[in-house]
Amino acid sequence: MSTWIRHAWTDPVKLKRLSEIRRKELRQAAFAVLEREGIAGATLEKVAAQAGASKGIVLHYFRNKQELFEHAMREANAVLCQAVIARLRRAHTPMERMDAVIEGNFEEHLFQPPLCHAWLSLCAEVPRDEKMARIQRVIHARMRSNLLSGLRGLASPADADDIALGVTALIDGLWLRLGLQPGSVSREQAVRQVKNYVAGRLALRELATAGA
Amino acid sequence: MSTWIRHAWTDPVKLKRLSEIRRKELRQAAFAVLEREGIAGATLEKVAAQAGASKGIVLHYFRNKQELFEHAMREANAVLCQAVIARLRRAHTPMERMDAVIEGNFEEHLFQPPLCHAWLSLCAEVPRDEKMARIQRVIHARMRSNLLSGLRGLASPADADDIALGVTALIDGLWLRLGLQPGSVSREQAVRQVKNYVAGRLALRELATAGA
DNA sequence: TCAAGAATTGACCCATGGGACAATAAAAAG
DNA sequence: CTTTTTATTGTCCCATGGGTCAATTCTTGA
Numbered sequence: 001m002s003t004w005i006r007h008a009w010t011d012p013v014k015l016k017r018l019s020e021i022r023r024k025e026l027r028q029a030a031f032a033v034l035e036r037e038g039i040a041g042a043t044l045e046k047v048a049a050q051a052g053a054s055k056g057i058v059l060h061y062f063r064n065k066q067e068l069f070e071h072a073m074r075e076a077n078a079v080l081c082q083a084v085i086a087r088l089r090r091a092h093t094p095m096e097r098m099d100a101v102i103e104g105n106f107e108e109h110l111f112q113p114p115l116c117h118a119w120l121s122l123c124a125e126v127p128r129d130e131k132m133a134r135i136q137r138v139i140h141a142r143m144r145s146n147l148l149s150g151l152r153g154l155a156s157p158a159d160a161d162d163i164a165l166g167v168t169a170l171i172d173g174l175w176l177r178l179g180l181q182p183g184s185v186s187r188e189q190a191v192r193q194v195k196n197y198v199a200g201r202l203a204l205r206e207l208a209t210a211g212a
Numbered sequence: 213m214s215t216w217i218r219h220a221w222t223d224p225v226k227l228k229r230l231s232e233i234r235r236k237e238l239r240q241a242a243f244a245v246l247e248r249e250g251i252a253g254a255t256l257e258k259v260a261a262q263a264g265a266s267k268g269i270v271l272h273y274f275r276n277k278q279e280l281f282e283h284a285m286r287e288a289n290a291v292l293c294q295a296v297i298a299r300l301r302r303a304h305t306p307m308e309r310m311d312a313v314i315e316g317n318f319e320e321h322l323f324q325p326p327l328c329h330a331w332l333s334l335c336a337e338v339p340r341d342e343k344m345a346r347i348q349r350v351i352h353a354r355m356r357s358n359l360l361s362g363l364r365g366l367a368s369p370a371d372a373d374d375i376a377l378g379v380t381a382l383i384d385g386l387w388l389r390l391g392l393q394p395g396s397v398s399r400e401q402a403v404r405q406v407k408n409y410v411a412g413r414l415a416l417r418e419l420a421t422a423g424a
Numbered sequence: 425t426c427a428a429g430a431a432t433t434g435a436c437c438c439a440t441g442g443g444a445c446a447a448t449a450a451a452a453a454g
Numbered sequence: 455c456t457t458t459t460t461a462t463t464g465t466c467c468c469a470t471g472g473g474t475c476a477a478t479t480c481t482t483g484a
Binding site: 037038113126127133140166173180199204 | 252329336345348349352386392408411412419
């Protein structure tokens with residue numbers, strides 16, 4: 001028993017370090033393998049090799065393969081999420097918040113085919129993995145809430161909802177396109193595409209109210 | 213040797229029938245398994261079972277697993293494609309052609325989670341399977357061409373290109389959403405979403421020219 | 425310095441999967 | 455009615471993969 005009091009939510013730096021570091025390495029190794037091999041080709045041994053360790057160690061830190069990849073999914077999501085959060089902190093007007101979300105979702109060093117391939121493989125498993133489905137729901141919910149924080153200042157609640165759905169779908173679709181045909185869509189193109197979508201939808205609204 | 217002359221491109225009805233029927237059954241069985249199990253869980257034996265046959269027969273008709281699933285992908289795509297083609301035949305104005313493509317891509321009996329799950333699994337393999345990548349390119353090219361056949365009458369060439377990309381991305385994104393959260397998006401919602409996107413983009417264009 | 429616990433490994437087990445093949449049944453051709 | 459293809463099956467083989475386990479090394483707290 002440690003001499004200091006430990007709370008579940010504190011981070012007893014010294015104690016947890018080693019095992020947490022390993023776990024993180026393995027999550028990232030898992031993701032890297034996913035990038036190269038896809039879910040069908042991802043094996044524990046390949047993950048171990050990628051991490052420069054033995055297969056046994058992987059199962060020492062994760063109960064089984066499923067759990068490992070669930071954690072890989074969380075990890076990857078956290079990274080993407082941080083990019084948005086960082087930009088969101090610097091945004092103040094509603095429009096700036098929208099742009100923060102949009103640009104954050106196409107961050108140069110993240111908007112890359114390999115990342116997309118891995119992500120796609122994970123998505124393909126979502127229907128058969130309740131944990132992953134939950135993660136996915138959280139992601140969507142946060143995305144939607146981020147968008148609404150900007151959209152509420154720009155459109156009626158009903159429209160805001162609808163536009164938020166469109167934006168997330170469009171972003172996902174552009175990512176998918178990048179994965180399926182690398183090079184067919186640049187970061188700038190993607191950003192412009194989504195911004196145009198928002199601008200167009202808002203313009204429609206203006207026309208309707210002005211015309212009526 | 214047959215008594216009649218056979219050309220590679222003719223379809224000697226009687227002769228090919230049996231084997232062609234089997235192949236089709238197997239392609240569909242493969243797709244069905246994909247719907248249930250995903251690419252990671254799809255095995256030759258499950259496909260055989262699904263088709264009510266033995267594993268051997270699967271490899272009799274398809275050189276290997278990869279080829280089988282490539283053909284499953286072609287099959288599924290052909291079905292989706294037909295839905296669009298059928299509607300496109302009845303469309304005459306540019307706007308009708310757009311609507312045909314949009315509605316065809318969300319056909320009630322096709323816009324369903326299982327189909328989407330299977331499709332997603334196939335997409336996840338595209339980066340590692342050149343044949344699939346080719347199919348994917350063909351799909352995108354046809355989609356784009358279908359859209360442009362309508363868009364050319366509605367916007368400048370540059371805009372048409374851009375809007376076509378947006379529409380395909382948005383459609384893909386909405387499908388993805390359906391797959392990840394079944395029930396979160398209805399056929400009507402999806403159709404409306406894409407139509408609004410097009411309308412919005414066109415409205416933007418009008419405003420720009422009118423304002424200038 | 426030593427003992428307790430964690431980290432790490434490699435060997436092992438067993439199920440499964442992809443694919444080859446020979447043997448049989450069924451059709452077609454002649 | 456025979457011969458030649460074609461359809462189909464079941465068996466076999468071997469590699470691989472997930473997961474368990476005991477044995478070993480490494481940490482670390484006392």
